[in-house]
Amino acid sequence: MNRKRLLIVVTLILAFSTVLAACGNGNSGNSSQGNAGSQNTTLAADQTFHINLASEPPTLDPAQSQDNVSSAVLRTLFEGLTRKDKDGNVVPGVAEKWEQNGKEYTFHIRSDAKWSNGDPVTAKDFEFAWKRVLDPATVPAPPYAYQLYYIKNAQAYNEKKITDANQVGVKAIDDKTLKVTLENETPYFLGLTSFTTYYPVHQSVKNNPKWATDPSTLVSNGPFKLTNWTTGQSLEVDKSDKYWDAKDITLNKITASIVDQAATEVSSYKSGQLDLAGQPIGEIPTDQIASLKSETPNELTIKGIASTYYYLFNTTAKPFDNVKIRQAFTKAINRKALIENVTLANQIPAFGLVPPGIKGVDKEYRAENPDSVLGNEDVNQAKTLLAEGLKESGLTKLPKITLIYNTNDNHKKLALAIADMWKQNLGAEVTIQNQEWGVFLQNRRNLNYQVARAGFGADYDDPMTFIDLFTSTSGNNDTGFKNAEYDKLVKEAYANSDNKARNEAMKKAENILIKDNQVILPIYYYTNIQLVKPYVKDVIVDYAGQLDITRVKLMEH
Numbered sequence: 001m002n003r004k005r006l007l008i009v010v011t012l013i014l015a016f017s018t019v020l021a022a023c024g025n026g027n028s029g030n031s032s033q034g035n036a037g038s039q040n041t042t043l044a045a046d047q048t049f050h051i052n053l054a055s056e057p058p059t060l061d062p063a064q065s066q067d068n069v070s071s072a073v074l075r076t077l078f079e080g081l082t083r084k085d086k087d088g089n090v091v092p093g094v095a096e097k098w099e100q101n102g103k104e105y106t107f108h109i110r111s112d113a114k115w116s117n118g119d120p121v122t123a124k125d126f127e128f129a130w131k132r133v134l135d136p137a138t139v140p141a142p143p144y145a146y147q148l149y150y151i152k153n154a155q156a157y158n159e160k161k162i163t164d165a166n167q168v169g170v171k172a173i174d175d176k177t178l179k180v181t182l183e184n185e186t187p188y189f190l191g192l193t194s195f196t197t198y199y200p201v202h203q204s205v206k207n208n209p210k211w212a213t214d215p216s217t218l219v220s221n222g223p224f225k226l227t228n229w230t231t232g233q234s235l236e237v238d239k240s241d242k243y244w245d246a247k248d249i250t251l252n253k254i255t256a257s258i259v260d261q262a263a264t265e266v267s268s269y270k271s272g273q274l275d276l277a278g279q280p281i282g283e284i285p286t287d288q289i290a291s292l293k294s295e296t297p298n299e300l301t302i303k304g305i306a307s308t309y310y311y312l313f314n315t316t317a318k319p320f321d322n323v324k325i326r327q328a329f330t331k332a333i334n335r336k337a338l339i340e341n342v343t344l345a346n347q348i349p350a351f352g353l354v355p356p357g358i359k360g361v362d363k364e365y366r367a368e369n370p371d372s373v374l375g376n377e378d379v380n381q382a383k384t385l386l387a388e389g390l391k392e393s394g395l396t397k398l399p400k401i402t403l404i405y406n407t408n409d410n411h412k413k414l415a416l417a418i419a420d421m422w423k424q425n426l427g428a429e430v431t432i433q434n435q436e437w438g439v440f441l442q443n444r445r446n447l448n449y450q451v452a453r454a455g456f457g458a459d460y461d462d463p464m465t466f467i468d469l470f471t472s473t474s475g476n477n478d479t480g481f482k483n484a485e486y487d488k489l490v491k492e493a494y495a496n497s498d499n500k501a502r503n504e505a506m507k508k509a510e511n512i513l514i515k516d517n518q519v520i521l522p523i524y525y526y527t528n529i530q531l532v533k534p535y536v537k538d539v540i541v542d543y544a545g546q547l548d549i550t551r552v553k554l555m556e557h
Helices: 013-026 068-077 123-135 155-158 203-207 262-270 286-297 322-329 335-343 378-391 408-425 439-443 464-472 484-496 499-516
Strands: 029-035 048-053 082-084 088-091 097-101 104-109 170-175 179-182 224-230 234-239 253-257 277-280 301-312 401-406 430-435 449-456 522-531 540-541
Touching: 013 301, 048 088, 068 224, 068 234, 068 401, 088 097, 088 234, 104 123, 123 155, 123 170, 123 179, 123 203, 262 286, 262 408, 286 301, 322 378, 322 408, 322 522, 335 408, 335 522, 401 408, 401 439, 408 430, 430 439, 439 449, 464 484, 464 499, 484 499, 499 522, 522 540
Parallel strands: 048 253, 401 430, 401 449
Antiparallel strands: 029 540, 082 088, 097 104, 104 179, 170 179, 224 234, 234 253, 277 522, 301 449, 301 522
């Protein structure tokens, strides 16, 4: 569910210069958008911010969230022990301070932290929430449970190797003191505590499986509270007067329409119905980017982000249970042509999983481990591999292929172009099929597909946020791929505090995933394409493309 901030919107050329700078340093890609060139410092009387969600949030339960839309909404409703500021730094959230001693952390909960119903937020709420994620009885199984495996005995409890939850290394010492013990020293652990899976939940959820779908039962602890959710139409959150930092929250309300048509979203933005349009929660049609560059140069931003767009292969079903066939389909596309003629937003062709912008040892990981060594494009080689793969699989020809994607105009255009390349280069008969977001995720999770669209943005600034996606225990591994050596390398990287040794283990794991097994088909490294009105201040889009609108201010215009 990777995704994820001082953006000065000038001309597109200058904006894209910012893109390249962001891609070169995972710590400098944080940006804040809005009111470029404006000298007006007077707040608007109406502090209602209007956005669009390109899909229905599949869930507002922090334990179940794994997508950008849900997480963007959840960031308005909840807050973890820490949060990220506009520059991407970890700052106190619900925890006002903490101490660290090796693998042990002691967090002190704010005395004025409250739930939206007025109850105090306690250390016990965090212990309850984290153990709920790890509890093997939790249904459905939280996809991001593995993000808590840094905690002592968390994985053992989640995998039923131990049954006593008290052995998990998270303990409320009292109402305001939380002690956390890790398996290994983890330099990015504080950043993880700002992630959605680490959010607390109110203990009233125990006996109500539908608590997160109803504003009357969704008790939250963040800057806003859910006030309306009309399925398929709209969602609204209002400022919470119970939030400990309410004095620094300017917006009174955020309203979100739910429309999956990119052209409609841009039209609504142009007509003034929306204050923001585009990724990561919406979409801008690729065929409108050129005109928007000239029409709204001070409102359009194209920004490089640490996120990767790729296709998944179902490695458990024919014909993609054969690695040579997977390699053939990967080598038979032309990424440069796709970017120049279809996606049109200065994306970077991708052959690896980990994108630029994620730190490594001495420089970013992608620079230290060039993705060019992981694969190449070669139609003749693709044809040879296909023939060999079909023979090994006992097939005389390719069966019909279905490529699924979540409803989105840009995903459709790319899928059509790739399907045509597969037809021209491999003779493949490919049907593309759009699916509603929740259904799409469920079909991926259940391996009810052959090829499926996917994308992932960093949850934290370390290559591991991508590498551990494809372990055999990851709830985000929707490919059927299981490899003992891959799991071993990830475990080694978890346990090692030496960055060079960690980097080498993760490099070997990425080689297994892509070079040796071609589990995924990397297509490009994302750019974030967004329209923001000049009177909007402090929209945060981080180095990974994650959206935070909690501190937005609307100026007079």
